[in-house]
Structure formats: structure tokens, C-alpha cells
Amino acid sequence: MAQIRLQGVYKRYDNAEKKLFGKKKLNDFAVKDLSFECADKSFIGILGPSGCGKSTTLRMIAGLEQITDGSMFIDDVRINNLLPKDRNIGLAFEDYALYPPLSVYDNLAFNLRAKKMPEAEVKKAIDKVAPLIKVDELLNMKPSALSGGQKQRVNIARAIIRQPGLLLLDEPLSHLDGKMRQTLRQEIKRMHREIECTTIIVTHDQIEAMSLADVIIIMKDGVLQQMGTPLEVYDSPANEFVAGFIGEPPMNLLPSIIAKTQDGFFFTFAGSDLRVKVPERYNGAVSDGMKLTLGVRPVDVLLTGKQSSTPAPVSIYENFGDERRVGIRVGEYHLNLTTAADVFFHRGDIVYLEFNSQKTHLFNAETGAAIKGTQ
Ligand code: ADP
Ligand code: MG
Numbered sequence: 001m002a003q004i005r006l007q008g009v010y011k012r013y014d015n016a017e018k019k020l021f022g023k024k025k026l027n028d029f030a031v032k033d034l035s036f037e038c039a040d041k042s043f044i045g046i047l048g049p050s051g052c053g054k055s056t057t058l059r060m061i062a063g064l065e066q067i068t069d070g071s072m073f074i075d076d077v078r079i080n081n082l083l084p085k086d087r088n089i090g091l092a093f094e095d096y097a098l099y100p101p102l103s104v105y106d107n108l109a110f111n112l113r114a115k116k117m118p119e120a121e122v123k124k125a126i127d128k129v130a131p132l133i134k135v136d137e138l139l140n141m142k143p144s145a146l147s148g149g150q151k152q153r154v155n156i157a158r159a160i161i162r163q164p165g166l167l168l169l170d171e172p173l174s175h176l177d178g179k180m181r182q183t184l185r186q187e188i189k190r191m192h193r194e195i196e197c198t199t200i201i202v203t204h205d206q207i208e209a210m211s212l213a214d215v216i217i218i219m220k221d222g223v224l225q226q227m228g229t230p231l232e233v234y235d236s237p238a239n240e241f242v243a244g245f246i247g248e249p250p251m252n253l254l255p256s257i258i259a260k261t262q263d264g265f266f267f268t269f270a271g272s273d274l275r276v277k278v279p280e281r282y283n284g285a286v287s288d289g290m291k292l293t294l295g296v297r298p299v300d301v302l303l304t305g306k307q308s309s310t311p312a313p314v315s316i317y318e319n320f321g322d323e324r325r326v327g328i329r330v331g332e333y334h335l336n337l338t339t340a341a342d343v344f345f346h347r348g349d350i351v352y353l354e355f356n357s358q359k360t361h362l363f364n365a366e367t368g369a370a371i372k373g374t375q
Contacts (some may be wrong), residue, residue, distance in 0.1 A: 003037070003075055004061065004074050004198065005076075006073075007070055007071045008033050009031060009035070009069070009070070010066045011031040011067055012069055029150065030053045031060070031222045033070075033223075034057065034219075036217070037359070039198075042215060043192050043199050043213050043215075044198075044201070044217060045203060045208070045215070046201070046209075047245075048218055049244075049245075052222065054170075054218040054219060055170055056103050056218060058170050061087075061200070064083035071309060072106065074165065087166070088164050088196075089164050090159035090166070090169075092155045092164050093171075094174050096143070096151040097296055098158075100326050103140055104142065104146070105126060105140065106127070107154060107158060108125075108126050108154070109126065112125060112162070117156040125162075129157050131193045133156050133157050133186040136188060148175050149180040149184055152175070153171055165198065167200070169199065171204070172188070181208075185208060185212060188212060189212055206246050206248070207248065216229070217226065218233060218245060225238060226242045237361065239368045240363040241368055243361055243370075244295075249325065249336060251296065252299045252334075253293050253297065255292075255333070255365065256294040257269075258287065258290040258291075258292065260287070261327045265321055266278060269331045270331050271331030271332050276353065278360075281375065284373075292364065292365075293362070295363060296335075296361065298361070299337075299360060301356075302334060303337070303339065304353065305352065310352075311351070312328045313328070313351075315329070315334065316334070317347060318346045323341065325338050
């Protein structure tokens with residue numbers, strides 16, 4: 001059991017400067033001013049595109065990388081200078097690093113035996129952990145005989161067998177195919193509920209983070225963008241990056257210019273006649289001629305069927321079985337929407353749109369920061 005806290009953590013790799021031909025700038029840093037706190041027993045997801053500093057963050061927590069500046073605490077003990085072995089951490093990375101000549105049992109036993117644990121205790125520990133992540137049937141097999149999913153299970157079992165206070169998982173599902181990912185995802189979730197070990201998972205896959213974690217930390221270019229529950233980051237993205245990163249199909253993000261008329265404010269779009277009413281809760285935040293980015297998820301673009309709004313032509317229609325995706329041309333942009341399975345369209349059909357006003361997001365055109373409306 002452990003609570004972990006990072007305070008203003010920076011990481012700059014020693015060779016970063018050379019890569020940039022001696023130019024020293026903040027971009028040298030793989031992680032910049034990172035602060036967050038994970039409660040005891042929580043399941044945290046660190047999410048972001050490749051290269052954003054996820055693994056660096058995890059490796060600093062594990063003690064495998066020195067931090068350049070800032071502080072880290074586990075249960076209020078500053079761990080900056082603590083050796084990895086003294087941090088009580090279990091680690092599982094995407095490559096399994098199992099010892100090929102050893103059976104699964106001996107792989108699991110390896111670190112316990114290294115600590116001179118008596119054989120009877122070793123067996124007890126393996127008997128306890130093996131069923132949690134379904135490796136109990138694999139104990140006599142060699143790693144070479146295991147599937148990718150089975151190897152990853154053994155990898156995780158090995159990380160939790162010493163009952164660490166903190167479990168760190170770096171892209172543990174990334175080598176697995178779709179069905180296996182889903183199965184193992186559910187098993188990791190169940191295992192976390194049983195062992196109640198504070199867990200941090202690093203992933204570039206938003207579905208993985210959304211389904212596993214209680215709290216998600218979204219990073220970009222080494223900087224924390226937002227920390228919140230899956231619902232918070234989905235419903236109230238702090239900025240345009242988070243808005244576009246979370247959700248599948250992705251949120252529509254359209255540059256828009258506000259026009260004021262007698263009937264209130266409208267979103268207008270360059271090169272298009274389409275006008276959509278701005279939800280009233282934003283009336284205090286917008287002004288005539290203001291440029292902003294409109295964010296609306298495909299599920300929140302609604303077909304009204306009545307001719308109260310501006311007509312728009314269908315440009316793309318895709319059939320996904322239980323969901324249809326429709327692309328609407330809006331000037332130089334595409335607005336995507338999803339409809340129920342029993343609605344059919346053809347290219348060129350005219351539709352009438354409105355946006356679900358409670359689910360419309362506005363972002364500052366320059367900074368990308370969310371513009372708040374009244375509730
Ligand atoms: P992620 O896990 O999110 O894909 P990483 O933490 O691995 O990202 O990398 C963050 C940044 O740090 C990247 O720009 C990467 O090139 C750089 N980086 C990672 N490891 C090293 C290293 N050992 N030496 C120099 N730069 C590194
Ligand atoms: Mg990584």
C-alpha cells in the first residue's frame with residue numbers, strides 16, 4: 001500500500017543537448033514541471049502519444065532514471081535518492097524479460113529465492129498470486145511455449161509476487177491482439193481490486209486508460225495536460241489536445257467565427273453557409289467576430305429532420321454495422337457524426353443539424369484552453 005506524490009519534477013537526459021546541436025531550451029526536457037498525487041490503492045493511467053514522457057515518468061518513479069529537478073514522495077518519504085530496490089515497487093514493462101531456460105514457476109520464484117526466502121514460503125507466494133492473473137495452469141511451462149498474452153500475465157505475476165506497495169505497468173498490453181488485450185485488461189482490473197495495490201499504468205491507448213484507471217493523467221510533450229476521472233476528461237476536457245485525444249471516433253474540432261444576430265450568437269464556418277446556434281450558457285463568454293475552436297463529439301451532432309437549421313450536404317457515409325458514420329462538408333472542414341443503425345444516407349443528401357448544447361465545447365483559438373460557460 002502506498003500513496004505517491006510528484007512535485008515539480010523535470011527530466012532532462014544527458015544526451016538531449018547533443019541531439020539539439022548544443023541549443024539549450026526547455027524542449028530539451030523529456031518531462032517538465034510534473035506534479036500529481038495518487039491516493040493509496042488507486043489505479044492511475046498515464047496517457048499520451050508516443051514520446052510524451054510516460055515511460056520516463058514511470059522509470060523515475062521506479063528509480064531507474066535520475067530526476068533532474070523536483071521531488072518525489074512515497075507515503076511522505078522523499079525517495080529522490082532511494083535505490084530502486086528500496087522503493088518497494090513492482091515493475092512490468094512491455095517486453096517480458098522472462099528467463100527463457102526457467103519454467104514459469106522458477107521465473108516467479110527467482111527474486112524470492114534471491115532474497116533467501118525458504119522454499120515453502122516461495123510456494124505459498126506463488127500459489128497465492130498465480131490464480132489472481134491466471135498463470136496457475138502455466139507453472140510448469142517454459143516461456144518459449146507461451147503466447148504473448150500468457151507471457152504478459154507471467155510478467156505481471158512476477159511484478160506483484162513480492163507484494164509491492166506500488167505496481168508500475170508500462171504498456172503491458174501493447175504487443176497483444178484485440179481480443180487478448182480485452183481479456184487481459186479485464187483480468188488486470190480484477191487483480192487490482194483483489195490485491196488493492198496502488199497501480200500506475202502507462203499507455204498510449206485511451207480505451208485502455210479509460211477502462212482501467214480511476215484517474216487519468218494526460219501528457220503531451222512532457223507536460224501534464226489534465227488529471228481527472230475518465231468521465232471528467234471525456235466530458236470536460238481542459239483543452240483542445242485532451243478533447244481530440246479522448247474519445248473514438250474523435251471529437252470534431254472546427255475553427256469557427258461567432259456571428260451575433262437578433263436571434264443571439266451563432267457559430268459560422270469559413271466557406272460554408274452553415275450556422276449553428278451557440279448554447280446560451282456561453283453567451284457571456286463569446287462576442288461578435290470572435291474566433292474560436294468548436295468541439296463537438298460525433299454522437300452529439302444531431303440530425304433534426306426539420307428544416308429549422310441550415311441545410312448541409314452529406315459527403316461521406318460509412319456503414320459500421322451497428323453504427324453509421326456520416327461526414328458533412330462544412331466549408332473546408334468535415335464534420336463527422338454517428339447515427340443509429342437504421343438511418344441510411346447517400347452522398348449529396350441534404351440534412352439538417354443541431355448540436356447537443358450541453359455537450360458543446362469551446363476552445364480558445366490561440367491557446368487551445370477550454371472556454372467555460374455557465375452551467
Ligand atoms: P513515451 O513513453 O511517452 O513514449 P518516453 O518517456 O520514452 O516517452 O520519451 C520521452 C522523450 O525522452 C522522448 O523525446 C524520447 O526521445 C526521450 N528519451 C527517452 N529515453 C531517452 C534516453 N535514454 N536518452 C535520451 N532521450 C530519451
Ligand atoms: Mg514509453
